[in-house]
Amino acid sequence: MNGELNNTSELNNASNTPFRKKGGRLIFMGTPEFAVASLDALVKAGMNIVGVVTAPDKPAGRGMHLQQSAVKKYAVENGLNVLQPEKLKSPEFLEQLKTLNADLQIVVAFRMLPEVVWNMPPMGTINVHGSLLPQYRGAAPINWAIINGEKETGVTTFKLKHEIDTGDILLQEKIIIRADETAGELHDEMKEVGAQLLVKTVEGIANSSIKEISQENTQYSIKHAPKLFTDTCKIDWTKPVDEVYNLIRGLSPYPAAFTHLDGKLLKIYKANKEKTTPSIEPGKYRIDNKTSFQFAAADGYINITELQLEGKKKMNVDDFLRGHRFV
Structure with missing residues (x-):
């Protein structure tokens, strides 16, 4: 600073x-x-x-x-x-x-x-x-x-x-x-x-x-910061993992980046990233021993740590995985 x-x-x-x-x-x-x-x-x-x-x-x-x-x-x-x-x-x-x-x-x-x-x-x-x-x-x-x-x-x-x-x-x-x-x-x-x-x-x-x-x-070039709309907040999982991660950080806590899970809106508030060649297609998810919930991006995974499923309260990933039944 x-x-x-x-x-x-x-x-x-x-x-x-x-x-x-x-x-x-x-x-x-x-x-x-x-x-x-x-x-x-x-x-x-x-x-x-x-x-x-x-x-x-x-x-x-x-x-x-x-x-x-x-x-x-x-x-x-x-x-x-x-x-x-x-x-x-x-x-x-x-x-x-x-x-x-x-x-x-x-x-x-x-x-x-x-x-x-x-x-x-x-x-x-x-x-x-x-x-x-x-x-x-x-x-x-x-x-x-x-x-x-x-x-x-x-x-x-x-x-x-x-x-x-x-x-x-x-x-x-x-x-x-x-x-x-x-x-x-x-x-x-x-x-x-x-x-x-x-x-x-x-x-x-x-x-x-x-x-x-x-x-x-000034030394700075012109950049714009337009109003945020719903389309801004929708995660495109075909993007590189760095871009997805920055979108999640940049929209947390409001209005929050979102995707869909089994037909329901899923807001993601906190996550970390893992750069590696994903074994599943971008936008698909995987669960590891009920402790890890990941979505694949173009060149890695987003590990979700805090989220909110439509109709539910905001919670950490451990509580979510203990109580959610995946389709």
């Missing part, structure tokens, strides 16, 4: 940073758990957050009770002003934003903003993105980095502009991807790294120590 990529001069002492309490005014926008780490880091750094914008409460669960977003729960617990607009272009919401008179807006894991919103503060709007831009622009950068077998990724803070994920870079920090790391594990590591990088970014903006860099002038 580590390795900040954008050179900055020595940051001013924290107490002198204009965005501290009673200083410059910040609005934070985010919804899921990933964004909570960033909001928490800003709060603990004493930043002057005058508003938190998050998704409206939505019905969920068996009783379809209204559920608050992770960001709203945190904001309410910490006494922050919460806004939950249905439409980001509504006159009422735009008037609320103007009234808050923010100097800078911060976006972490939120929906796309219309220009009238992101261009409102005098210092603009910054975003935290889970890749080393311009690599992996798009909705699923963590997943695609692992699916594509990358050895490293990172976090970028950048200024919003018209085209998604194309704004000038403020700071970046590298993260090494372990050979067995899942998307969920990388997500948890990245949210903490991103949170600290965000605080550095806000401080750097406040004291003018950050030089914005065009994405055209």
Whole structure:
């Protein structure tokens, strides 16, 4: 991990940073758990957050009770002003934003903003993105980095502009991807790294120590990270074992890579790989002494260690093999 990529001069002492309490005014926008780490880091750094914008409460669960977003729960617990607009272009919401008179807006894991919103503060709007831009622009950068077998990724803070994920870079920090790391594990590591990088970014903006860099002038080439669909998650066993293994890691725990077992959907959450000439056709499976459950790929086997069969709960392979009757 580590390795900040954008050179900055020595940051001013924290107490002198204009965005501290009673200083410059910040609005934070985010919804899921990933964004909570960033909001928490800003709060603990004493930043002057005058508003938190998050998704409206939505019905969920068996009783379809209204559920608050992770960001709203945190904001309410910490006494922050919460806004939950249905439409980001509504006159009422735009008037609320103007009234808050923010100097800078911060976006972490939120929906796309219309220009009238992101261009409102005098210092603009910054975003935290889970890749080393311009690599992996798009909705699923963590997943695609692992699916594509990358050895490293990172976090970028950048200024919003018209085209998604194309704004000038403020700071970046590298993260090494372990050979067995899942998307969920990388997500948890990245949210903490991103949170600290965000605080550095806000401080750097406040004291003018950050030089914005065009994405055209970075060492990285453009790569895309489109939204994940069902077809993305279906395992093609004719692929090399490395590709199948990376797909499983890159989709775990959600939405999960899947195949079919005796006509039922089988999600695979964890596995390891074995490179050898398979004795069965790709897509066929074999069981070894009720302790090993393997599917053949083009040049080896995927040894499943955690799975979920349609209609059953998630379980480790030992429990599955003890209770499942194969057709």
